Amino acid sequence: MRALLERDAELSKVVTYTTRPPRDGEIDGFDYRFVSLPEFKQMVEDGRVYEHERVYQDYYYGSPRDLFVEGRDGIIELDYKGQMKYQSRHDSVVSLFLLPPDLQELKRRILARSEVSNLDARLANAIEQMRHAQSYDYVVKNDDFEACLAAVERIIQVERIRRQGRMHLQVMAKEIAMNA
Numbered sequence: 245m246r247a248l249l250e251r252d253a254e255l256s257k258v259v260t261y262t263t264r265p266p267r268d269g270e271i272d273g274f275d276y277r278f279v280s281l282p283e284f285k286q287m288v289e290d291g292r293v294y295e296h297e298r299v300y301q302d303y304y305y306g307s308p309r310d311l312f313v314e315g316r317d318g319i320i321e322l323d324y325k326g327q328m329k330y331q332s333r334h335d336s337v338v339s340l341f342l343l344p345p346d347l348q349e350l351k352r353r354i355l356a357r358s359e360v361s362n363l364d365a366r367l368a369n370a371i372e373q374m375r376h377a378q379s380y381d382y383v384v385k386n387d388d389f390e391a392c393l394a395a396v397e398r399i400i401q402v403e404r405i406r407r408q409g410r411m412h413l414q415v416m417a418k419e420i421a422m423n424a
Contacts, residue, residue, distance in 0.1 A: 245257060245319060247389075248393070252400065254316055254317055255316065255317050255319055255400075256317070257320070260307045261276060261277045261305065261308070262276045262305045262306075263280065264302070265278065267357070276305075281304070284304050284306065291309060292309055293307065294309040295307055300365045300366060301365060307326055317400070317404070323369075324376035324379065339382070340381065341380040341382070341384070342392065342396075344387075345385065347367070382399050
């Protein structure tokens with residue numbers, strides 16, 4: 245996500261919420277909005293959190309009700325449950341699943357991010373996510389960072405062309421209707 249944001253000024257990261265403490269190097273307001281459990285529960289109750297889950301049997305994660313930033317394309321990291329909720333709510337949401345090369349590499353990447361005491365739960369969750377990968381619009385194998393990034397950038401370009409075409413079609417349809 246960082247690389248995409250650095251390379252594409254039209255992208256905007258949608259920041260999700262979590263009740264876990266920040267890891268080394270994480271920035272509040274960019275990586276997540278780090279909130280206390282009582283704050284999180286209040287946001288859910290107030291309707292400011294659209295979807296949420298308790299992940300790995302410890303911390304809560306949730307996404308904001310308002311995703312869209314005028315004039316920019318938002319990117320957000322969600323699990324398959326969040327992806328399904330957003331796609332059912334917004335026809336403009338395009339989903340992309342990044343598939344690890346294999347389970348050993350997935351395990352290595354999890355451990356490289358931070359020390360974890362719940363590795364088995366994280367791996368089980370990742371496998372559950374992969375079981376739902378077919379519900380995404382795109383699946384990209386993430387075995388080479390630059391190749392994966394290039395594929396994701398092409399998908400974004402294609403989806404922007406598709407969106408523009410649909411907008412032009414709507415304008416033309418209105419013009420036809422007015423002249424009918």
